Amino acid sequence: MALPTREEAETILKSHVTEEYLLLHSHMVAKGMEGYAIKFGEDKMGNSDLWYITGLLHDIDYQEFPALHPAESVKWFAEWGYPQELIDAVEAHGMYEPRVLAKTQLGKTLIATDEVCGLIYAYSLMRPTGMQGMEAKSVVKKFKDKSFAAKISREEIQYGVDLMGIDLKEHITNLLSFNIY
Numbered sequence: 001m002a003l004p005t006r007e008e009a010e011t012i013l014k015s016h017v018t019e020e021y022l023l024l025h026s027h028m029v030a031k032g033m034e035g036y037a038i039k040f041g042e043d044k045m046g047n048s049d050l051w052y053i054t055g056l057l058h059d060i061d062y063q064e065f066p067a068l069h070p071a072e073s074v075k076w077f078a079e080w081g082y083p084q085e086l087i088d089a090v091e092a093h094g095m096y097e098p099r100v101l102a103k104t105q106l107g108k109t110l111i112a113t114d115e116v117c118g119l120i121y122a123y124s125l126m127r128p129t130g131m132q133g134m135e136a137k138s139v140v141k142k143f144k145d146k147s148f149a150a151k152i153s154r155e156e157i158q159y160g161v162d163l164m165g166i167d168l169k170e171h172i173t174n175l176l177s178f179n180i181y
Contacts, residue, residue: 002080002081002082002083003049003050003053003082003083003086004053004080004082005049006049006052006053006056009053009056009057010056012057012060013026013056013057013060016060016061016063016064017059017060017062017063018063019063021121022059022062022063024121025059025117025118025121026055026056026057026058026059026060027056028117028120028121028180028181029055029056029058029059029110029113029114029117029180030052030053030055030056031052031055031178031179031180032055032113032117032175032178032180033051033052033054033055033106033109033110033113034048034051034052034055034178035174035175035177035178035179035180036051036109036113036174036178037050037051037052039174040105040109050083050085050086050106051106051109053086054085054086054089054090054106054110055110055113057073057077057086057090058070058073058089058090058093058110058114059073059114060073060076061073061076069094070090070091070093070094071091071094073090074087074090074091077090085104085106085107086106088100088102088103088104088106088107089102089104089106089107089110090110092107092110092111093107093110093111093114095153095156102163105164108160108163108164109160109164110160111156111159111160111163112157112160112161112163112164112166112171113160113171113175114156114160115152115153115156115157115160116139116143116157116160116171116172116175117175117180118149118152119139119142119143119149119152119157120134120139120172120175120176120180120181121181122142122148122149122152123138123139123142123148123149124181130181131176131180131181134176135176136169136170136172136173136176137169139172139176140168140169140172143157143168
């Protein structure tokens with residue numbers, strides 16, 4: 001199955017997503033996923049583009065079809081001949097029940113990275129220096145404050161890090177080191 005180039009994926013993203021925050025979020029998740037691809041050695045197997053593009057396109061249908069997300073994009077990806085691993089990861093990141101289980105490290109990492117990027121972004125807006133100098137322990141403190149960025153699912157974040165088998169603070173430290181913003 002064919003994976004689009006990064007440039008093609010960017011064009012596809014922008015043809016479906018115009019909302020500024022959703023574009024920013026897509027890029028944050030893509031950079032986080034690429035960072036993990038390198039950390040896990042996926043880049044040595046030629047998979048860093050797969051990980052980046054999965055992160056970039058994971059919410060491609062959200063603006064147009066929020067109630068159906070990610071079912072519409074899963075259909076599109078299948079029609080476009082995208083790799084099954086990308087399709088499975090995007091489908092598994094959907095927070096609806098019954099839950100589609102993540103079958104691969106790619107899917108588990110997408111689940112762990114998606115919502116926490118929103119939390120990191122929300123926290124950056126409160127800081128005079130934005131992302132610069134942000135520490136994982138401060139983000140974890142905001143994670144524990146349920147009133148902060150209340151729409152971000154702490155359960156989803158915890159589910160994802162549990163799937164990855166990683167500590168939340170370590171996960172956030174990794175994402176910050178990947179320069180996701």
